[in-house]
Amino acid sequence: MTRDLFQEGGPYNIRKTGQSSYSMEVRIPPDEHGRTGRECPQDECAPGYFKVKNGTGITEGQTFAYCPYCRFEAEPSDFTSEEQLNYAKKILAREAGIAIGKIFKDSLGFGSTGKKKIGGSFLSVEMSYKEGQPRHVHVPFEEEVLRTVVCPRCGLDHAVFGLAVWCSDCGEDIFMEHVKAEYEVIRVMLADIDRRRNDLGPRIAARDLENCLEDTVSIFEAVLKAMLTRYLKESGETEENIQKLFSARIRNGFQSPKRSMAIIKNRTQAELFEGFLEDKIEFLASTFDKRHPITHNLGVMDKKYLASAIEAEREGREVRITKEEIEEAIKLSIEALSGLHSRMFCNQTTHE
Ligand SMILES: [Zn+2]
Numbered sequence: 098m099t100r101d102l103f104q105e106g107g108p109y110n111i112r113k114t115g116q117s118s119y120s121m122e123v124r125i126p127p128d129e130h131g132r133t134g135r136e137c138p139q140d141e142c143a144p145g146y147f148k149v150k151n152g153t154g155i156t157e158g159q160t161f162a163y164c165p166y167c168r169f170e171a172e173p174s175d176f177t178s179e180e181q182l183n184y185a186k187k188i189l190a191r192e193a194g195i196a197i198g199k200i201f202k203d204s205l206g207f208g209s210t211g212k213k214k215i216g217g218s219f220l221s222v223e224m225s226y227k228e229g230q231p232r233h234v235h236v237p238f239e240e241e242v243l244r245t246v247v248c249p250r251c252g253l254d255h256a257v258f259g260l261a262v263w264c265s266d267c268g269e270d271i272f273m274e275h276v277k278a279e280y281e282v283i284r285v286m287l288a289d290i291d292r293r294r295n296d297l298g299p300r301i302a303a304r305d306l307e308n309c310l311e312d313t314v315s316i317f318e319a320v321l322k323a324m325l326t327r328y329l330k331e332s333g334e335t336e337e338n339i340q341k342l343f344s345a346r347i348r349n350g351f352q353s354p355k356r357s358m359a360i361i362k363n364r365t366q367a368e369l370f371e372g373f374l375e376d377k378i379e380f381l382a383s384t385f386d387k388r389h390p391i392t393h394n395l396g397v398m399d400k401k402y403l404a405s406a407i408e409a410e411r412e413g414r415e416v417r418i419t420k421e422e423i424e425e426a427i428k429l430s431i432e433a434l435s436g437l438h439s440r441m442f443c444n445q446t447t448h449e
């Protein structure tokens with residue numbers, strides 16, 4: 098007697114695909130936000146891990162997916178993580194175990210009671226069959242990925258680590274969407290400062306402002322670093338030389354708008370502040386500069402800071418930072434970085 102190992106259908110949509118082959122669908126459970134982890138198949142890709150929300154982006158006939166970090170192109174199923182693959186294998190093993198148990202029970206003639214009596218009137222043996230408890234399969238561990246963005250071109254809702262470049266579904270360059278999303282976080286914090294001043298006092302509000310300025314500068318620096326790295330890599334520069342350039346030459350140069358302008362011009366021939374009026378660049382530079390007394394002295398005025406503050410006051414400069422100044426600095430930063438991004442990368446096609 099031959100019988101099928103699996104019954105078709107069921108929660109895993111089992112289908113018989115050949116004499117002794119079956120297909121089975123194991124859905125990877127999404128996180129609490131409805132996103133599922135994905136992993137770049139390229140071993141050397143870092144960070145390589147990201148998440149996508151099922152049902153957004155390209156929902157039909159998707160033949161290729163892309164890594165947001167390195168733009169590696171492969172079938173969507175190739176982006177399954179090791180952890181998820183193990184999960185699917187465990188589910189499969191569990192289902193097979195249940196199915197084999199059933200066949201075993203049926204072929205030996207155990208009824209629904211799981212008991213069977215053999216023998217005659219002189220000797221009889223009673224056997225019983227007890228099915229093992231199917232093992233619980235733990236859902237795969239997923240990383241917490243906080244940077245979320247929706248692709249403006251295909252609508253894919255996804256989350257990445259750091260500053261990614263490519264949309265995982267349509268493969269378009271959406272770097273500036275990630276950058277804008279980063280600045281948006283600061284805007285939201287700035288918008289909440291008045292409430293926090295009322296609820297928690299001026300000291301907390303002052304620290305909030307300092308942190309927002311610090312973040313504004315950090316994003317500017319990280320974005321320029323990411324853009325120059327990409328530019329140099331695409332020009333054939335080695336990873337090692339790029340690292341060396343940043344650690345030995347550029348160092349914290351991208352924390353200063355004017356030095357950034359010179360570095361970018363020198364390395365790429367592109368203009369960071371194309372079409373900017375001089376006073377806008379000055380404004381950005383002096384706003385960024387206001388973080389030095391803050392970060393270097395942890396907000397505590399030392400003699401040197403006091404001297405420079407007095408001097409600034411004498412010259413009519415304001416040393417304190419305001420919410421409006423940070424908002425303006427964010428606006429100018431996005432304008433400069435978007436312009437530079439299109440000058441540096443938009444001439445190239447994103448499709449091979
Ligand atoms: Zn990758």
Ligand SMILES: [Zn+2]
Pocket residue numbers: 154248249250251252253264265266267268269
């Ligand atoms: Zn897209």
